[in-house]
Amino acid sequence: MKPIQVGLLGIGTVGSGVFNVLHRNQEEIRRRAGRGIEIAMVADLDVERARKVVGEGVQVVNDARAVIANPDIDIVIELIGGYGVAKALVLEAIAAGKHVVTANKALLAVHGTEIFAAASAKGVMVAFEAAVAGGIPIIKALREGLTANRIQWLAGIINGTTNFILSEMRDKGLDFAVVLKEAQRLGYAEADPTFDIEGVDAAHKATIMSAIAFGIPVQFDKAYVEGITQLSATDIKYAEQLGYRIKLLGITKRVERTDATGKAVGGIELRVHPSLVPAKRLIANVEGAMNAVVVQGDAVGATLYYGKGAGSEPTASAVIADLVDITRLHTVDPLNRVPHLAFQPHTLDQAMSELPVLPMSEVVTSYYLRLRVADQAGVLAKVTGILAGAGISIDAVLQREADEVGGEGSTQTDLIILTHDTREGTMNDAIAQMQQLPTVLAPITRIRKEELN
Amino acid sequence: MKPIQVGLLGIGTVGSGVFNVLHRNQEEIRRRAGRGIEIAMVADLDVERARKVVGEGVQVVNDARAVIANPDIDIVIELIGGYGVAKALVLEAIAAGKHVVTANKALLAVHGTEIFAAASAKGVMVAFEAAVAGGIPIIKALREGLTANRIQWLAGIINGTTNFILSEMRDKGLDFAVVLKEAQRLGYAEADPTFDIEGVDAAHKATIMSAIAFGIPVQFDKAYVEGITQLSATDIKYAEQLGYRIKLLGITKRVERTDATGKAVGGIELRVHPSLVPAKRLIANVEGAMNAVVVQGDAVGATLYYGKGAGSEPTASAVIADLVDITRLHTVDPLNRVPHLAFQPHTLDQAMSELPVLPMSEVVTSYYLRLRVADQAGVLAKVTGILAGAGISIDAVLQREADEVGGEGSTQTDLIILTHDTREGTMNDAIAQMQQLPTVLAPITRIRKEELN
Numbered sequence: 001m002k003p004i005q006v007g008l009l010g011i012g013t014v015g016s017g018v019f020n021v022l023h024r025n026q027e028e029i030r031r032r033a034g035r036g037i038e039i040a041m042v043a044d045l046d047v048e049r050a051r052k053v054v055g056e057g058v059q060v061v062n063d064a065r066a067v068i069a070n071p072d073i074d075i076v077i078e079l080i081g082g083y084g085v086a087k088a089l090v091l092e093a094i095a096a097g098k099h100v101v102t103a104n105k106a107l108l109a110v111h112g113t114e115i116f117a118a119a120s121a122k123g124v125m126v127a128f129e130a131a132v133a134g135g136i137p138i139i140k141a142l143r144e145g146l147t148a149n150r151i152q153w154l155a156g157i158i159n160g161t162t163n164f165i166l167s168e169m170r171d172k173g174l175d176f177a178v179v180l181k182e183a184q185r186l187g188y189a190e191a192d193p194t195f196d197i198e199g200v201d202a203a204h205k206a207t208i209m210s211a212i213a214f215g216i217p218v219q220f221d222k223a224y225v226e227g228i229t230q231l232s233a234t235d236i237k238y239a240e241q242l243g244y245r246i247k248l249l250g251i252t253k254r255v256e257r258t259d260a261t262g263k264a265v266g267g268i269e270l271r272v273h274p275s276l277v278p279a280k281r282l283i284a285n286v287e288g289a290m291n292a293v294v295v296q297g298d299a300v301g302a303t304l305y306y307g308k309g310a311g312s313e314p315t316a317s318a319v320i321a322d323l324v325d326i327t328r329l330h331t332v333d334p335l336n337r338v339p340h341l342a343f344q345p346h347t348l349d350q351a352m353s354e355l356p357v358l359p360m361s362e363v364v365t366s367y368y369l370r371l372r373v374a375d376q377a378g379v380l381a382k383v384t385g386i387l388a389g390a391g392i393s394i395d396a397v398l399q400r401e402a403d404e405v406g407g408e409g410s411t412q413t414d415l416i417i418l419t420h421d422t423r424e425g426t427m428n429d430a431i432a433q434m435q436q437l438p439t440v441l442a443p444i445t446r447i448r449k450e451e452l453n
Numbered sequence: 454m455k456p457i458q459v460g461l462l463g464i465g466t467v468g469s470g471v472f473n474v475l476h477r478n479q480e481e482i483r484r485r486a487g488r489g490i491e492i493a494m495v496a497d498l499d500v501e502r503a504r505k506v507v508g509e510g511v512q513v514v515n516d517a518r519a520v521i522a523n524p525d526i527d528i529v530i531e532l533i534g535g536y537g538v539a540k541a542l543v544l545e546a547i548a549a550g551k552h553v554v555t556a557n558k559a560l561l562a563v564h565g566t567e568i569f570a571a572a573s574a575k576g577v578m579v580a581f582e583a584a585v586a587g588g589i590p591i592i593k594a595l596r597e598g599l600t601a602n603r604i605q606w607l608a609g610i611i612n613g614t615t616n617f618i619l620s621e622m623r624d625k626g627l628d629f630a631v632v633l634k635e636a637q638r639l640g641y642a643e644a645d646p647t648f649d650i651e652g653v654d655a656a657h658k659a660t661i662m663s664a665i666a667f668g669i670p671v672q673f674d675k676a677y678v679e680g681i682t683q684l685s686a687t688d689i690k691y692a693e694q695l696g697y698r699i700k701l702l703g704i705t706k707r708v709e710r711t712d713a714t715g716k717a718v719g720g721i722e723l724r725v726h727p728s729l730v731p732a733k734r735l736i737a738n739v740e741g742a743m744n745a746v747v748v749q750g751d752a753v754g755a756t757l758y759y760g761k762g763a764g765s766e767p768t769a770s771a772v773i774a775d776l777v778d779i780t781r782l783h784t785v786d787p788l789n790r791v792p793h794l795a796f797q798p799h800t801l802d803q804a805m806s807e808l809p810v811l812p813m814s815e816v817v818t819s820y821y822l823r824l825r826v827a828d829q830a831g832v833l834a835k836v837t838g839i840l841a842g843a844g845i846s847i848d849a850v851l852q853r854e855a856d857e858v859g860g861e862g863s864t865q866t867d868l869i870i871l872t873h874d875t876r877e878g879t880m881n882d883a884i885a886q887m888q889q890l891p892t893v894l895a896p897i898t899r900i901r902k903e904e905l906n
Contacts, residue, residue: 021752025603031668031796031804032600034788129598135753137598144597145582145590147485148773150478215484282735282759299474300588300760300770306735307756317753320601332785335487343484351484 003036004327007067007098009043009089010079011050014103014130017316018077019054022323029320033327037320043067068093075326077319078102087111094118094126099330101322103130103315106195109204112211112218116340123334127322132205133158133291135314136307137321142212142295143342149297151213153253155275155452158205160289160309161196162228162248164188166274167287170236170245176229188289198227199248199272206250209293210270214254215343215351219270222357226273235370235445238416242398244276244368245284249450251275255358267358276368276449282306283452294452302452361425366395366449369417371434372442375402375410379439383415386437390430393420412441418449456489457780460520460551462496462542463532464503467556467583470769471530472507475776482773486780490773496520521546528779530772531555540564547571547579552783554775556583556768559648562657565664565671569793576787580775585658586611586744588767589760590774595665595748596795602750604666606706608728608905611658613742613762614649615681615701617641619727620740623689623698629682641742651680652701652725659703663723666748667707668796668804672723675810679726688823688898691869695851697729697821698737702903704728708811713876720811729821729902735759736905747905755905814878819848819902822870824887825895828855828863832892836868839890843883846873865894871902 008015019039022029030036043064044050050060064080067073068089076093078100080086086107091114093100100119102108108115108128119126129139133156142151157163161183168179180197183189195201203225211218228248239246253269277284282304286292291309296302308314329337339345373379380399387394398416406412419427431444461468472492475482483489496517497503503513517533520526521542529546531553533539539560544567546553553572555561561568561581572579582592586609595604610616614636621632633650636642648654660673681701692699706722730737735757739745744762749755761767782790792798826832833852840847851869859865872880884897 017752021601025601025751028603028668029600031800032792034792034797135750136756137594140593140598141590144778145593145774146770147482147777148474148478148770150481215481282738285735285738297588297770298478299470299766299773301767303589303758303760305756305758308754313752314754317599317601317750320752321598324600325597328789328791329785331789332782336781336784338781339485339487344487347484 001035003038004074005038005040005072006075006077006323007041007043007070007073008039008077008079009064009067011042011044011053012079013312014315014319015079016053017312018319021313021316021320029324033324035327037323037327041067041070041073064089065092068096068098073098074330075099075101075323078104081106083107083110090115091118094122094124097122097124099125099326101127101319101326103128103319105131105201105204105208109207109218109220112208116345119340120345125326125329125337126340127326128208129322130315130318132208133293133305134307134309134311135317136291136293136305136309137318138209138293138305139212141305142209143338146295146297146300149299151254152296152298153251154209154213154293154295155249155251155283155450156206156209156293157247157283157286157291158250158293158309159196159202159248160291161189161193162202163286163291164289166228166246166248169231169233170240173233173237175233176231197229199225202248202250203272206252206270206272209250210252210268212342213252213295214268214355215341215348216268216355217348217352219357222270224271224273224360228274231274235447238370238398238414239276239368242396242416242418243279244449245279246274246447247277247284248272249275249277251450254355265358265362266354267356267362269363270357271360271363274447276447277452281452361423361428363424364421365424366421366451367419367427368447368449369419370445371415371440372412373415374439374441375413376439380415382437382439383417383434386430386433387419390426392422392426392430394418395420454488456491457527458491458493458525459528459530459776460494460496460523460526461492461530461532462517462520464495464497464506465532466765467768467772468532469506470765471772474766474769474773482777486777488780490776490780494520494523494526517542518545521549521551526551527783528552528554528776531557534559536560536563543568544571547575547577550575550577552578552779554580554772554779556581556772558584558654558657558661562660562671562673565661569798572793573798578779578782578790579793580779581661582775583768583771585661586746586758587760587762587764588770589744589746589758589762590771591662591746591758592665594758595662596791599748599750599753602752604707605749605751606704607662607666607746607748608702608704608736608903609659609662609746610700610736610739610744611703611746611762612649612655612701613744614642614646615655616739617742619681619699619701622684622686623693626686626690628686629684650682652678655701655703656725659705659723659725662703663705663721665795666705667721667808668794668801669721669808670801670805672810675723677724677726677813681727684727688900691823691851691867692729692821695849695869695871696732697902698732699727699900700730700737701725702728702730704903707808718811718815719807720809720815722816723810724813724816727900729900730905734905814876814881816877817874818877819874819904820872820880821900821902822872823898824868824893825865826868827892827894828866829892833868835890835892836870836887839883839886840872843879845875845879845883847871848873
């Protein structure tokens with residue numbers, strides 16, 4: 001049988017990986033897929049560079065639309081990135097009846113609903129294993145491996161750049177800005193690292209996983225997003241002393257409880273922020289640029305998936321797995337294929353109305369608070385009095401000697417408090433009150449804490 | 454559309470889990486599968502107990518063949534276990550045109566070739582996610598998630614009973630026999646624990662993964678199998694001091710090298726035995742009855758999969774995932790389905806001839822050796838002389854003070870040696886020579902060591 005014909009839009013780092021791995025492992029891949037898979041045409045603005053990667057025998061053009069228009073092409077891989085031209089090209093490829101493979105998390109997190117609807121209407125597949133956690137087959141695990149389960153929550157280290165920075169901050173006791181520069185020098189962080197360090201990239205990925213886990217549409221605009229730029233080496237050190245590591249987690253959780261007034265609060269938490277995680281958890285020990293996702297299902301319990309979340313060939317591994325899936329399934333009646341977002345598309349809207357994404361003020365979690373306070377009697381009583389008044393219960397308090405914190409003769413010290421589960425809105429109010437105390441000398445640091453059990 | 458009709462053979466721990474989870478999560482599962490999934494008929498020798506689990510509305514019989522003969526049944530789940538009647542029933546179900554889901558690792562590791570051939574001839578699926586590592590979707594990851602890769606090796610903690618025992622031995626400094634009794638009392642080990650503690654269960658699972666990873670037939674008879682019954686608390690303690698944990702690993706590895714005579718040695722290592730693993734590896738920190746598998750692919754690098762490897766609902770999670778897959782795919786042209794063993798079946802035999810399972814003597818790994826020796830000058834020189842003569846290079850030596858090992862005034866001590874990579878046959882010869890030394894006072898302990906990098 002003739003190899004399935006693939007057109008590649010954008011042949012940078014990941015695209016080169018796809019081409020190279022497909023070529024190197026073509027025999028194994030053919031033995032799995034039952035049919036060869038061949039990159040027949042490549043579009044890239046830099047035709048010279050593209051030509052160097054693919055050699056002769058593959059058509060190279062600078063116009064992506066020429067690939068989409070080619071009637072011999074069965075599958076289009078979109079590796080351009082971003083929301084702009086990539087969106088137009090993906091929709092055009094779908095309209096032309098091509099199956100699409102993409103690694104574009106931003107595009108799917110923001111425009112997934114439109115794209116999947118167009119694909120369903122046209123009867124083509126849009127596959128995106130590479131969009132979340134690189135080479136880890138987490139999309140397949142969530143969409144197919146855990147179908148028996150009512151997913152309760154998932155939490156992931158899904159941005160390698162920030163995990164590398166946090167690992168370095170902890171190992172070397174350095175502050176964020178210093179490590180970021182080093183990461184940029186080593187190529188672990190981009191020249192403009194905003195999407196990574198502000199948590200946006202992780203939120204794109206968490207949004208996609210949230211949809212697949214709970215059967216709701218992608219809703220990036222409802223995600224709470226907080227990056228790691230405000231983290232200090234001090235807090236990492238205190239967390240360590242309390243038995244925790246600080247990780248940037250993408251978290252999504254199904255919530256079924258009643259609020260203070262007795263009203264049922266059903267919904268989905270969707271949030272990215274730095275989190276204290278018990279040091280003994282496996283995910284707390286995921287270091288450097290590695291990724292890992294923990295998924296809690298009601299039948300299976302906790303499962304964890306770990307691997308490289310970025311890079312040329314790890315990401316190519318996921319792109320090619322999608323190519324093999326499509327090669328196996330493209331002749332199948334579209335109704336029998338695996339739904340794009342794991343659940344039958346006609347059920348998503350009702351689920352969204354039953355499981356709205358909750359505002360951050362309704363999230364319930366526990367907290368690490370650090371207060372820079374005057375080293376004098378009665379401070380702890382005032383602070384804990386405010387917490388008690390708000391109904392916030394305390395799990396642990398760590399008060400440092402003033403000398404240790406500010407040097408000999410210091411009149412300031414750090415008060416660290418771990419709380420039990422509290423509604424974020426309640427915690428916001430309590431922090432505002434504590435901040436008013438004359439003995440609280442600096443902005444209060446608040447980091448959320450997840451026990452993940 | 455009418456729910457897909459499932460017949461269940463054997464409703465013990467796992468069968469009850471399947472029934473309960475299918476019932477509890479029926480709406481979510483229907484939203485994923487696009488069609489309801491219904492246990493319509495159950496066969497169990499204990500009809501009373503079965504009736505208590507399923508209640509009214511489900512037909513309960515004591516004759517498995519009545520389920521297979523029922524023309525309304527689309528899928529048969531085999532949860533009887535063992536090679537005997539289970540094999541006959543699976544083959545009869547296939548002959549009757551039923552798709553089969555099984556958790557029976559022993560059956561597939563030993564008779565998989567015959568069963569998959571029968572299924573292919575009849576155009577039905579045999580799915581077995583639950584046969585390896587319980588609820589962890591490792592079969593799907595290997596078979597579909599990592600299809601881009603030339604798999605290099607995989608290593609797994611795939612028997613919860615032995616991992617529980619090893620964790621307890623290490624935590625409490627107890628010897629094997631003591632902990633086994635405790636594990637039996639707690640229900641973590643069966644009354645007859647032979648298959649678990651002798652490594653047979655892990656070898657069944659490693660055999661299945663080996664076939665899927667490398668595209669070869671299942672070859673349980675070629676697996677090297679060594680259990681944990683000879684492990685002592687002493688070796689666990691020494692390993693710890695050297696920075697290692699001892700785990701029972703199922704390992705399968707692709708080998709491409711030349712032997713001492715320059716001849717190419719291509720093949721597959723397939724082995725289960727206790728292994729030293731660096732304590733800093735994630736898999737070394739998998740404790741208690743949990744399972745984990747590390748897979749090394751040439752494109753993706755190392756990925757790890759972690760979760761519960763046994764139990765009612767974790768195993769049910771895997772069984773039901775297979776039911777959903779079959780529900781989605783049963784109308785598909787069999788040639789377009791995912792092959793049972795990941796690779797097109799007509800390619801397996803040639804791969805077996807190119808990649809034979811190597812005898813244990815040809816395996817290359819590193820070693821931990823513990824020699825109980827006379828505490829006198831010259832012993833270390835003699836031992837290391839034998840190793841040097843065999844071309845075995847030493848990575849580390851740990852010599853204990855005699856007083857520490859045998860109490861005050863002791864004339865014996867322990868000599869612990871870590872080696873670099875060595876052919877097992879070479880190591881066997883060297884151990885035989887060292888054992889002849891008059892200053893070596895007890896049988897030499899040899900535990901293999903895997904760096905897993």
